[in-house]
Amino acid sequence: xxxxxxxxxxxxxxxxxxxxxxxxxxxxxxxxxxxxxxxxxxxxxxxxxxxxxxxxxxxxxxxxxxxxxxxxxxxxxxxxxxxxxxxxxxxxxxxxxxxxxxxxxxxxxxxxxxxxxxxxxxxxxxxxxxxxxxxxxxxxxxxxxxxxxxxxxxxxxxxxxxxxxxxxxxxxxxxxxxxxxxxxxxxxxxxxxxxxxxxxxxxxxxxxxxxxxxxxxxxxxxxxxxxxxxxxxxxxxxxxxxxxxxxxxxxxxxxxxxxxxxxxxxxxxxxxxxxxxxxxxxxxxxxxxxxxx
Numbered sequence: 221x222x223x224x225x226x227x228x229x230x231x232x233x234x235x236x237x238x239x240x241x242x243x244x245x246x247x248x249x250x251x252x253x254x255x256x257x258x259x260x261x262x263x264x265x266x267x268x269x270x271x272x273x274x275x276x277x278x279x280x281x282x283x284x285x286x287x288x289x290x291x292x293x294x295x296x297x298x299x300x301x302x303x304x305x306x307x308x309x310x311x312x313x314x315x316x317x318x319x320x321x322x323x324x325x326x327x328x329x330x331x332x333x334x335x336x337x338x339x340x341x342x343x344x345x346x347x348x349x350x351x352x353x354x355x356x357x358x359x360x361x362x363x364x365x366x367x368x369x370x371x372x373x374x375x376x377x378x379x380x381x382x383x384x385x386x387x388x389x390x391x392x393x394x395x396x397x398x399x400x401x402x403x404x405x406x407x408x409x410x411x412x413x414x415x416x417x418x419x420x421x422x423x424x425x426x427x428x429x430x431x432x433x434x435x436x437x438x439x440x441x442x443x444x445x446x447x448x449x450x451x452x453x454x455x456x457x458x459x460x461x462x463x464x465x466x467x468x469x470x471x472x473x474x475x476x477x478x479x480x481x482x483x484x485x486x487x488x489x490x491x492x493x494x495x496x497x498x499x500x501x502x503x504x505x506x507x508x509x510x511x512x513x
Contacts, residue, residue: 224505225274225290225312226497229254229267230320231341231370232418232469236270237494238278238288243502247280248494249273253418255295256306257360264309267292290315291501293323293493295342316504320493321346321355327496328465328489335456336489337449340468341421343368347456356455361417366448369421369470375441376423377412381405383437391437393430397423428473446477453482463487 222241227234234254239245251269253262271290275282290312306317321336321344328336335347342365344358361370376397383394384405401407411419431438453464464485466475475486491499 223280223284223288224498224501225271225285225288225315226323226494226499226501227254227267227270227290227292227294228320228323228493228497229256229263229292229294231255231258231295231416232421234263234266234270235492235494236267236274237498238271238274238280239498239502241502241506243498245495245498247274247276247278249275249277253416255417257295258416260305260309263294264306267310286311287313289313289501289505291323291497291504292317293320293497294318295320314505316500318497318500319346319355319358320344321358322353323496323500324467324493325353325496326500327491327493328467329463330490330499334463334465334487335453335458335485336465336467337453337471338468339367339369339449339466339470339474341365341369341417343371343449343452343468345452345456347458347462349459349462354456356452361420365417366452367445367474368417369424370417371420372427372441372445373420373423375444376427376437377408377420379437379441381408389436391430391435392433393427393435393437396426396430424470442477446474446479449474450479450482453478458485461485465489467493 225238227236231253234251237245237248249270251266254266256263272282324338325336325346333349338344345356347354357364365371380394380397382388383390427438427441431442465487
């Protein structure tokens with residue numbers, strides 16, 4: 221049988237699947253972060269590890285990886301020359317690199333009209349209408365990713381330091397964050413020196429937890445994130461009854477908080493982003509590249 225590979229590489233983890241040429245998934249694998257812009261060597265290692273695990277789950281010889289075509293949806297691939305760097309770094313016989321948003325769109329909607337919002341460590345928004353694709357955001361943690369876990373966590377760290385200095389009113393949430401650093405602002409600053417988006421995002425669940433208890437700071441941070449997501453969905457300029465699928469680790473927490481104009485559009489995704497990458501690979505490499513008995 222002919223094989224294809226689909227890969228979804230994000231800021232927190234990388235997931236891969238090996239499938240038959242018609243898109244039937246045989247095995248899946250998961251590994252660490254795979255944002256090629258923020259840490260290229262680690263991303264490459266995560267991609268290969270996830271694929272090897274997928275082949276192992278499917279009981280397929282890993283020796284076939286090098287002769288199997290792949291579609292990779294990778295965070296950070298929408299800017300710079302990172303796609304070109306991958307040409308010499310990956311083992312696949314043939315591959316195409318897309319944004320993580322595009323494979324998520326394909327997985328959630330198939331080939332239909334509508335939009336997706338990826339709400340995880342980072343954020344990205346994309347819509348498709350009659351084959352034409354429009355994207356919003358996805359510019360990375362330092363200048364984008366509004367409404368993301370990373371930005372929510374970063375906002376908490378910032379506000380906790382402001383409260384420590386007496387600039388803002390301290391709350392149970394800000395005190396809890398400082399307690400995690402022994403109430404030492406120097407430790408907080410040391411953390412931020414090397415922290416990656418996923419490290420900040422690790423504090424996002426704390427924000428939602430305290431917001432649910434009525435903590436004023438938690439509610440303020442969550443409200444800001446929701447407003448940013450609403451604004452990004454507005455920018456996609458959806459019409460009529462075009463659906464919206466929310467994806468990513470924060471989707472379940474944020475979906476009930478969106479404005480009513482977006483609530484009415486929400487639909488469950490048809491499949492996940494890895495499934496979207498597999499579907500794209502199956503269409504683009506129909507002739508197959510490797511036959512496995």
